[in-house]
Amino acid sequence: MGEFDQRLERGKGALSIPNKIKVAGIVYTVEEKDVVIIDDCAGYVGLYNYKDTRIEILKDMTLQRKQETLVHEVLHAVLFEFGLKDHDEELVERAAQVLYQVLKDNPNLLGNYQTSIVQ
Numbered sequence: 001m002g003e004f005d006q007r008l009e010r011g012k013g014a015l016s017i018p019n020k021i022k023v024a025g026i027v028y029t030v031e032e033k034d035v036v037i038i039d040d041c042a043g044y045v046g047l048y049n050y051k052d053t054r055i056e057i058l059k060d061m062t063l064q065r066k067q068e069t070l071v072h073e074v075l076h077a078v079l080f081e082f083g084l085k086d087h088d089e090e091l092v093e094r095a096a097q098v099l100y101q102v103l104k105d106n107p108n109l110l111g112n113y114q115t116s117i118v119q
């Protein structure tokens, strides 16, 4: 396993997920957690909290799984900020899977500019 693959497997360092994301001008913190709890139930891989502007991602996953989960939670944030607070979970599930693939398969989708959007 090469260094890239090892980092990909561990999901650490430069290849980890960001700890802040901006959606519609709102800065969301992204926290990696040992356990993600929703309504007193553990076993979730991700969480989106509108009021706390916070996203949680389960720590014990590969980087790919974390990224896929992050796209899912960001899509929730997009829909909430858009005003669609009562959106369908299945729609998010399906759309996020395809959006994740589009983003992964087209790294230059928005050009080669790699600027940080969150200070």
Ligand SMILES: [Zn+2]
Pocket: 072, 076, 089, 092, 093
């Ligand atoms: Zn969801």
